[in-house]
Amino acid sequence: MINQDKFQKPYNPQEIENSIYEKWLSSGYFNPDNYPENKIKKNKEGQEETFSIVMPPPNANGSLHAGHALFVTLQDILIRFNRMNGKRSLWIPGADHAGFETQVVYEKVLEKEGRSRFALSKEELYKEILDFTLSNKSYMEGQIRQLGASCDWSRELFTLDDRVIKTVYNTFEKLDKDKLLYRGKRIVNWCPKHQTSLSNLETNYIKRKDPFYYFKYGPFTIGTVRPETKFGDKYVVMHPDDERYKEYTHGQKITVEWINGPIEATIIKDKSVDPKFGSGVMTITPWHSTVDFDIAKQYDLDIEQIIDERGKLLPIANEFAGMSIKDARPKIVEKLDSKGLLIKVDNEYEHEVAVCYKCEREIEPQIKAQWFIKMKGLSDRAVKALDEKEFRILTEQHEKVFRHWMSNIQDWNISRQIVWGIPIPAKICIACDHGTVDLKDEITSCPVCSSEVKRDTDTFDTWFSSGQWPLVTTDYPNGSDFQKYYPTSVMETGADILFFWVARMIMLGLYLTDQAPFKDIYLHGLVRDAHGKKMSKSKGNVISPLEISEKYGTDALRMGLIVNNAPGVDMNLDPKKVEAYKKFANKIWNATRFVLERTLNYSSSLTYSQNITNSSDKKIYEESLAKIKEITSDIENYRLHLASEKIYDYFWHQFCDIHIENLKNRILNNEDKISAQATLLAILRNLIITLHPFMPFITEEIWESIKGENDDLLIITDWIN
RNA sequence: GGGAGAUUAGCUCAGUUGGUAGAGCAACUCGUUUACACCGAGAAGGUCAGAGGUUCGAGUCCUCUAUCUCCCACCA
Numbered sequence: 119m120i121n122q123d124k125f126q127k128p129y130n131p132q133e134i135e136n137s138i139y140e141k142w143l144s145s146g147y148f149n150p151d152n153y154p155e156n157k158i159k160k161n162k163e164g165q166e167e168t169f170s171i172v173m174p175p176p177n178a179n180g181s182l183h184a185g186h187a188l189f190v191t192l193q194d195i196l197i198r199f200n201r202m203n204g205k206r207s208l209w210i211p212g213a214d215h216a217g218f219e220t221q222v223v224y225e226k227v228l229e230k231e232g233r234s235r236f237a238l239s240k241e242e243l244y245k246e247i248l249d250f251t252l253s254n255k256s257y258m259e260g261q262i263r264q265l266g267a268s269c270d271w272s273r274e275l276f277t278l279d280d281r282v283i284k285t286v287y288n289t290f291e292k293l294d295k296d297k298l299l300y301r302g303k304r305i306v307n308w309c310p311k312h313q314t315s316l317s318n319l320e321t322n323y324i325k326r327k328d329p330f331y332y333f334k335y336g337p338f339t340i341g342t343v344r345p346e347t348k349f350g351d352k353y354v355v356m357h358p359d360d361e362r363y364k365e366y367t368h369g370q371k372i373t374v375e376w377i378n379g380p381i382e383a384t385i386i387k388d389k390s391v392d393p394k395f396g397s398g399v400m401t402i403t404p405w406h407s408t409v410d411f412d413i414a415k416q417y418d419l420d421i422e423q424i425i426d427e428r429g430k431l432l433p434i435a436n437e438f439a440g441m442s443i444k445d446a447r448p449k450i451v452e453k454l455d456s457k458g459l460l461i462k463v464d465n466e467y468e469h470e471v472a473v474c475y476k477c478e479r480e481i482e483p484q485i486k487a488q489w490f491i492k493m494k495g496l497s498d499r500a501v502k503a504l505d506e507k508e509f510r511i512l513t514e515q516h517e518k519v520f521r522h523w524m525s526n527i528q529d530w531n532i533s534r535q536i537v538w539g540i541p542i543p544a545k546i547c548i549a550c551d552h553g554t555v556d557l558k559d560e561i562t563s564c565p566v567c568s569s570e571v572k573r574d575t576d577t578f579d580t581w582f583s584s585g586q587w588p589l590v591t592t593d594y595p596n597g598s599d600f601q602k603y604y605p606t607s608v609m610e611t612g613a614d615i616l617f618f619w620v621a622r623m624i625m626l627g628l629y630l631t632d633q634a635p636f637k638d639i640y641l642h643g644l645v646r647d648a649h650g651k652k653m654s655k656s657k658g659n660v661i662s663p664l665e666i667s668e669k670y671g672t673d674a675l676r677m678g679l680i681v682n683n684a685p686g687v688d689m690n691l692d693p694k695k696v697e698a699y700k701k702f703a704n705k706i707w708n709a710t711r712f713v714l715e716r717t718l719n720y721s722s723s724l725t726y727s728q729n730i731t732n733s734s735d736k737k738i739y740e741e742s743l744a745k746i747k748e749i750t751s752d753i754e755n756y757r758l759h760l761a762s763e764k765i766y767d768y769f770w771h772q773f774c775d776i777h778i779e780n781l782k783n784r785i786l787n788n789e790d791k792i793s794a795q796a797t798l799l800a801i802l803r804n805l806i807i808t809l810h811p812f813m814p815f816i817t818e819e820i821w822e823s824i825k826g827e828n829d830d831l832l833i834i835t836d837w838i839n
Numbered sequence: 840g841g842g843a844g845a846u847u848a849g850c851u852c853a854g855u856u857g858g859u860a861g862a863g864c865a866a867c868u869c870g871u872u873u874a875c876a877c878c879g880a881g882a883a884g885g886u887c888a889g890a891g892g893u894u895c896g897a898g899u900c901c902u903c904u905a906u907c908u909c910c911c912a913c914c915a
Contacts, residue, residue, distance in 0.1 A: 408913035712874030
């Protein structure tokens with residue numbers, strides 16, 4: 119029976135969205151276990167067809183932003199489409215504790231309250247961040263629901279759940295056994311503010327002009343922007359073929375006057391020095407420079423720490439000890455100048471300095487004992503998998519970037535000196551600093567020197583555990599989901615975390631299962647404001663997807679996010695565009711009302727197309743089916759930006775503007791009326807089905823009024839094929 | 840230093856395998872005709888950055904130039 123009362127009022131998304139979502143939830147259809155058996159497609163081998171997506175777990179440390187709204191929309195469209203196409207479709211939601219990211223957010227909270235993380239014990243800090251994260255997590259889940267995500271909440275996983283930790287620990291141990299893990303004293307990117315090491319990906323480079331100083335160093339001239347590191351410089355390096363310095367030999371010792379009096383310097387000849395840069399001579403500071411460290415290691419030179427973890431000079435700096443770099447630099451230059459050792463200053467020197475990607479404080483390279491994963495073999499396997507099409511990257515430009523990064527990969531530092539994360543299960547020798555993997559917490563003495571050991575206090579880089587996300591969410595290695603849904607169908611996420619996350623998931627997935635964790639990779643770009651500007655709080659141009667959704671409706675927001683927004687490229691979100699799709703929702707609503715008013719004598723959907731007898735009606739019906747076929751093919755090939763545009767255009771400018779306009783006169787004038795009515799109803803029904811993945815709320819609401827007696831919810835209704 | 844990409848209507852962007860350019864917004868004219876003014880009808884707007892080339896045919900493929908954007912990276 120058709121209920122048309124509700125169509126007397128304009129469409130109001132706020133009134134229906136919550137109840138529709140509740141209806142879906144109580145139907146159980148978000149969970150593929152509840153999929154009606156008779157609808158499931160089987161492949162040639164008689165196996166059920168499945169479709170699966172692992173949701174990139176949003177960081178549980180704030181509200182959802184436009185990027186989240188975009189990925190929810192894209193993934194929900196794919197899931198709904200495949201669900202309607204007879205596949206058991208699983209979308210696994212999650213929440214990310216987001217280690218360093220969240221700790222940084224929480225430190226800002228502390229700062230506002232005038233507190234410091236360093237005044238808290240590790241346990242206290244962990245507890246506070248956990249409470250903060252869990253409350254954000256439930257808030258965030260509500261927002262994902264508001265966006266219409268048809269994910270299976272019964273399978274939701276948090277990145278600190280026991281199942282995750284267990285898998286991560288086993289992987290850590292396996293890497294150790296396979297000799298892909300080592301603990302090494304190496305130069306790491308050290309952030310003096312956050313007091314932790316960072317991976318290369320967590321550093322940015324900013325262009326800066328700094329004074330470049332030339333100093334007299336014995337018979338040589340050396341150049342530097344960092345005089346404060348030069349206290350311990352007792353090696354002077356030049357290219358072996360540099361004619362200017364041929365009188366000096368490798369290993370030769372000379373005495374030079376330096377900052378705090380005369381020192382003995384040793385000549386090193388090494389090809390890494392560029393004779394064309396400056397004077398072609400440099401001194402090295404191995405503790406605080408990667409290049410210098412490599413040279414020092416090669417020739418087995420002494421390595422001395424000059425600057426501590428807080429960015430202050432150590433006792434080696436004599437009268438400057440305890441001073442910060444910033445304060446000390448001009449004073450050191452002054453002293454060198456007064457000793458007649460300053461030759462000149464170039465104030466126009468432009469270079470790039472590494473900074474912490476969160477606080478922009480200059481990275482202070484330090485030598486630290488950290489856990490590293492050898493990446494070369496893992497990356498080779500990933501590239502081979504790509505070559506052999508074990509998975510594909512749908513956007514060509516990203517495939518190129520991926521290959522480039524993979525072939526230049528470096529070992530991965532997975533240790534972080536923060537409390538908010540998964541503790542590294544290892545023991546460290548107090549005497550020799552040797553690290554031993556110890557999942558069961560049973561090792562009490564160092565296997566190398568038998569000395570006492572302590573627990574490693576570091577935690578894993580978040581991305582080490584996230585890198586195993588498709589495994590843990592499908593319950594690797596023995597869960598039935600793992601058998602059924604791994605490898606997943608598609609990984610849809612932001613192009614900005616291609617290296618952070620996608621690359622690591624591929625490498626770890628291949629390492630553990632010999633299968634890439636997903637078949638297709640769909641990457642979306644950044645969501646910018648209406649004029650292509652990056653959204654930022656300071657610019658005040660942040661568009662909250664939840665506000666937009668409340669104002670224009672979730673369906674309109676979803677359309678605004680995807681129509682004509684091509685995969686892989688940055689996209690602009692213009693509220694005016696969303697408004698246009700709010701009008702579209704209203705158009706759909708009114709068109710439905712009109713069609714129902716003129717066709718009330720039809721109540722069973724099954725008879726619709728059978729009553730199309732007029733030959734021109736048949737033709738437009740066939741044309742509508744052809745259009746749907748085209749749209750279907752676009753969705754199957756991830757061209758959602760085209761599919762959404764086509765369904766919009768067809769509904770409005772063909773179905774409404776032309777077909778309804780023409781047929782309504784025939785109905786009024788009683789010319790082949792039944793065929794005209796049947797045509798309108800049949801096309802409307804098919805279009806509502808086709809629109810559903812894009813605009814799930816309004817279509818489900820309309821479906822209630824147009825479905826046949828034997829039809830279930832639209833979410834589970836068969837696609838038009 | 841290395842890499843990837845962009846340049847199409849006033850603005851923001853589509854254009855899938857090469858076949859005489861499309862959408863939304865803005866602006867213009869007309870229209871309240873009984874689904875819808877959150878509307879309809881109509882008109883306007885582009886030598887597809889520039890120059891060469893391949894082709895019967897190029898926004899689409901190739902080369903170069905200009906401008907812009909992003910990513911990666913241990914040159915003192």
